[in-house]
Amino acid sequence: MAAMPQPSATDQTLNALRDKARILRIHSLVTTTRAGSGHPTTCLSAADIVSALFFHAMRFDPARPDAPDADRFVLSKGHAAPLLYAAQAEAGVYPLGRLSTLRQFSSELEGHPTPLIPGVDAATGSLGQGLSVGAGMALSAKRLEKNAVRVYVLLGDGEMAEGNVWEAAAFAAHYSLDNLTAIVDVNALGQSERTMYRHDAESHRRRFEAAGWDAVAIDGHDMAAIVRAIDRARGPELTRSGRPQAILARTEKGHGVSFLADKDGWHGKPVPQADLPRALAELAPVPSEPPADTRSRARATGGAPADFPPLAPPDYALGFQIATREAYGKALARLAAVSPRIVAVDADVKNSTFSEYLEKAHADRFFQGYIAEQNMVSVGVGLAARGYTPFVASFACFLSRAYDQVRMAAISRSHIKLCGSHCGVSIGEDGPSQMGLEDLAMFRAIPGAAVLYPSDGMSADRLTESLARLPGIGYIRTTRPKTPTLYGASEKFPIPGFKVLRQSPQDRVTIIAAGITLHEALKAHAELAAQGVAARVIDLYCVKPIDAEGLAKEVRAAGARVVTVEDHFAEGGLGEAVLAALATSGVSLAAARRLAVAGVPHSGTADELLDAFGISAKHIAAAVKSIL
C-alpha cells in the first residue's frame, strides 16, 4: 500500500496490519454469508498474509493497480476470492460497498477472481496454475521489461499436490526469478479431508529448497514473522541472489473464529446468518456497514495483441515443398523482427515445431519451457498479462497436457497463441502417442478461440501473421510432412474464411478439407474429373470462426452434397464443424459423408496410415461416388 512503504516494521505498523487482517476476516465472513455461498474459512487462514502483502509489502497505487510499475499479486488459491476483494476494497481499488455484490450476476466480483477486476492478471480457481502465471510475469519483468516489479503468489497447501506447481518451481529457479515470492497458506485442510502433508510446512519447505528456492517456514498468524519473511525478499540475502523466495506459512483454516478454526466440514460453506453474530463477536469491533455500491468497475478485457506493420509475404513459389510447421517457424521469426512484443515459449521440441527460428534470430525473446506443457501455457498467460504476444508451441497432442491451463487462459481473456505441430496420422512411424487427433475438438471448445489449419507454406505464413494480430486466444495446427505451395504471394486469408480451389458449374458435390487431407482432396478431384465427376474442393483454413453462410452458398451451388475429410477424430473436428454450420444455416443436405480417423491409430508410413484410416484420395473419391 502506498501509505505504508517502510521496509522494516515498527510495532505500530504490525498492530495496524493485525487490525487490517481482522477487518479482512470480517469482510470475508459478512460477504459470503450474504451471498449464501463461498469459502470464508480459507480466507480466514490467509488474512494475516494478505494484510501484510497489501498493506506493507506491495508497491502499487490503488487508483492504478494495473500500472506498469505496480507490484503484482496472484491469488492461486482462487476460492479465497472474498479475501482478495476485501483487501482491494480496503486498499481503495474500489469502494467498500462494492463487496456486497459478491457472486451476483451483475458484479465483477465473481466466485473466483478473473481479470474483469482491476489488479487481477489471470483467472484462478483451477488450482495449481497461479505460480506459473506469476513466473511468467516475473520473467517478463526481469528479462523483457527489466524493471523492479515484484510478483507475489499466494497458494493453498492443497494445490501443492498439483504437478503444475512443481513445473513452475523448477522453471522459476532455472530462470533465476528472484523477483518472485510464493507464499503457501498451509492450513492443512482440503475440501474433503486433511491435506496430504497436513501441517508439515517443513515438508513443503524441503521440496522448494530442493527445487532451488530460498524457503522458510513460519507461523502464518504471527504478523512479525510474516513481515520479516516478506521483507527478506528485498533485503541483501535475496536481492540479485537468483533465487525465488518461498514462505511456508502454517495457519489454521477458519482462524479467528473458535467454532470454525481448524474444524472439518466447513470448506466452501458460509457461516449461516444465525451464527454470524457469534462469529463477528470474536472479531469485534465490527466496522459499520458501508453504503452499497453496485457500480461495476469491471475492466475492458480482450487484451491488445502486438501491433506492427504488415509483413511482406515469403518467397515460396507455387509447388515449392515446405512443411507448414516450418513455414510457421519462419513466419514467427519474421514477426519477431518487426514486433518487439512477439515472444516464444517451447517445450523442448523447438526443432520440431520450428520455434527455433525465432530463437536463432532473437534469443532474448525465446524461453525454453522444457517438457512441462502446463507451466508453458500459464507462463504464456503471465507474459501476455504484461503486454507481450506469446506463441507457445509443442506437438498438438501434448497441448492436451495443458488443456485446463488453456481453458483458464480463456477465462483470463488472455491473448496467448498456441501452435500444435505433428497433427494427425500423417506423422507416421512414431505412432499414436505422438499424433494430435483431438486438438481441433479441444481448441474449438475454447470460447472465443480462433482455430486455424493451413495446408501450405504460404497460408501457414499468412495465418501466423493473422494470429499475432487477433485478440484473444488463437490456435494454429501444423503438419509434419512437406506439402506443395498452393497459393501465391498476393493471396489473402480472411478470418473467418475459406478458399474454393476447384469449381465448375457442373459440380455435384463439395469436398471440404484442410491440411494434409486437402492435398488428398485435390488428388481425388483429379481422379474424379478423369471419370467425369465434377466436384468442388474447399480449403477450410479457418475452422473457427467458421464462415457458415459462405459455405452454405458453395454447398447449395454444388448439389447440397458434401464430403468432409480430416486427419483428426470425427468428434469435434472439421467435419462436425461444417455439418453443424450447414444445418444451422438452413442447408437441407441431399447427402453427407464425414471421413475422419476412427479408433486408435498405429505406426506406419504416412501414406499407409492415410489410406488405412480412410482419409486418402482413394477414400475421398469413393465417398463422393457413394453419394451421387
Place this chain on the structure above:
Amino acid sequence: MAAMPQPSATDQTLNALRDKARILRIHSLVTTTRAGSGHPTTCLSAADIVSALFFHAMRFDPARPDAPDADRFVLSKGHAAPLLYAAQAEAGVYPLGRLSTLRQFSSELEGHPTPLIPGVDAATGSLGQGLSVGAGMALSAKRLEKNAVRVYVLLGDGEMAEGNVWEAAAFAAHYSLDNLTAIVDVNALGQSERTMYRHDAESHRRRFEAAGWDAVAIDGHDMAAIVRAIDRARGPELTRSGRPQAILARTEKGHGVSFLADKDGWHGKPVPQADLPRALAELAPVPSEPPADTRSRARATGGAPADFPPLAPPDYALGFQIATREAYGKALARLAAVSPRIVAVDADVKNSTFSEYLEKAHADRFFQGYIAEQNMVSVGVGLAARGYTPFVASFACFLSRAYDQVRMAAISRSHIKLCGSHCGVSIGEDGPSQMGLEDLAMFRAIPGAAVLYPSDGMSADRLTESLARLPGIGYIRTTRPKTPTLYGASEKFPIPGFKVLRQSPQDRVTIIAAGITLHEALKAHAELAAQGVAARVIDLYCVKPIDAEGLAKEVRAAGARVVTVEDHFAEGGLGEAVLAALATSGVSLAAARRLAVAGVPHSGTADELLDAFGISAKHIAAAVKSIL
C-alpha cells in the same frame, strides 16, 4: 530373468549383464537403422540399466510375462522402445527375428510401446506418465492384491520437468509404496538441447528425497553400481520401509559408440546405413542376424471389466429430487458391494462427486488422490492394468487437467471409468473456472469412449452400472443441482440409445437434450403444448456412441426440424453430435437450431445463468417457434 535369480551378483553375473547390455545396444542400432526412424541414442544410454532389470532384478516367466505374480516394467521414456523390445526378445518373450519388424504397420512393435505387446501394461510416449501408472500397479499389488509383485519404472531426465512425475512421487510416498522403484536415465540431453539439470543427478536425487523417497545417485554405466542399487530394493534397508526407491543414474546418450556419445543433434535419428558398420564395430562382436519373424504376438486388448450380477434398481420414486452426482455415488457404493473389483480414486472432491459413498462402505477400495488429476487418471490406468475397474472422479472441468492422460489411457486400451461432476453453468455462483463446458467435446474425441449424460437419479444409477460393465474407457457427466426422477425402476437404458419422453403424431419438431437442459426442454414442451405447438422431446442420455438411425427416424417423423440444447459449449457437444449424425444418416433437415453456452460464463444463480446463456425453457420454446 528366470535364469538369474540370485540376489547378489557375482563377477560372472556382472559380466553376463554387461554383455547383454552390449547386445541390447546392437539391436537398438540395427533395428532403428532398418526402420529408418526411431531413437537409438536414448536406448544406448539406458541399456545397462535395462540389462540389469530384465536379466537380474525382475522376476517373471518370459513365456507368461503377464502372469499375476510377474514383476512389472514401465518404460516411461517410451521413445526408448527399441531397447525394451530388444530386452523382451532377448529374454524370450518373442523371437529375436521379430525385432526386424520395428515400426512397420503390420507389427505390434510400434514407435512407442503399447499394451498390444505382451508384458506392456500401458502405452507410453507422452512423457511423465509412467511413474503414475507404476504407482497405480504398485498400489494394487500392495493394498489390493497383497502380493510380492515389484514395479520398476524407467524415466528419462527430460521428463522430470513434467509435473505429473512429482504428483506421482508424492502419491507413492504417501501410500508407502516400497514395492516401487523409479530409475532415472540422466543422460542430460533432451530433444532440442541439454536438459534443465544436465548431468546434475544430485538435483533430481534431492527432489525425490524431499518427496519422501529413498534416493541414490549412481553411474548408470557401472554395472556393479546398478545391480547394487537395484538389489537394495529387496534388501533389509527398504523392505517394509514404506519408502519407494529412486535411482538417479548418470549416463551418456549414445553411450558405447564414440560418434554418438553425449553428442548433440542425434535425438530421434537412426544411424545412417552407411555409418552403421562403424558404430557396430565399437560394439563388436555382432551376433548373427536371426531369421525374420513376422508373426505378430499381439495381445488381444480391450480389457475385461468387472463382472457381477445385475444390481437391483434404487427406490427413487417418480418426481423424487436427487442430483445425478449423488445418484452416481450411491450406485458406485452398491456396485462395490457386489463386485470386489470396483475401486475409486478421487481428487479431494469426494464430497462433491459423491465418491465418498464408496469410501464410507469400502474404505479399502477408495484412494484419495488429492488435488492431482493427472496422477489420479494414470494411477487409474495402473489399477485397471491389474484387473480392477477404477472409477476416477473430479469436477468435469478439472478432468481437462488430465486430458493427455485420458488420451494415453485410450491408446493403452484401458478400461478406466471417469466421472465429471458439476457440469455446465448450472453450478451457479462458483463461476466459470468451476464449470465443465468442454468435457463432452473432450471425451467424445477419445477413441472408443462411451459418453453418458444422465438427467435423473434413476438413469444416473442405471448408467453407472452400465459403465462398470462396458469394456474400454467410459465417461459419465453429472449435474450439481437436484433434478426430479423421470424414470421408473423397470426402465432400461441401452447403449447406444435415447428416450422419447414426449411425442404425438402431430409433432412438428424434435427437441433433443440431456441433463439439466432436458428438464428445461420438458418445461418448454408444456409451454408449447399450451400454445398448440406439438414437439417431440428426446433424452439423449448416451451421447456416444450415438444411435444415429434411431434419432433419424424420430426426427423425420416430426417434420425434420430439430432443436438441440445443452449446458456445454456448442463445439463438440451434444448438438454437433446430433447434427452430424443426422447429416450422415441422410436426414435432409428442414431446419435446425443448436442452443448451447457461448462465450465465457459468469457467477450467478443457476436459473439466472441458464437463462442468460440461452439454454432455458424460454429460449427453447423461442427456438422451436423460430423454425416452424
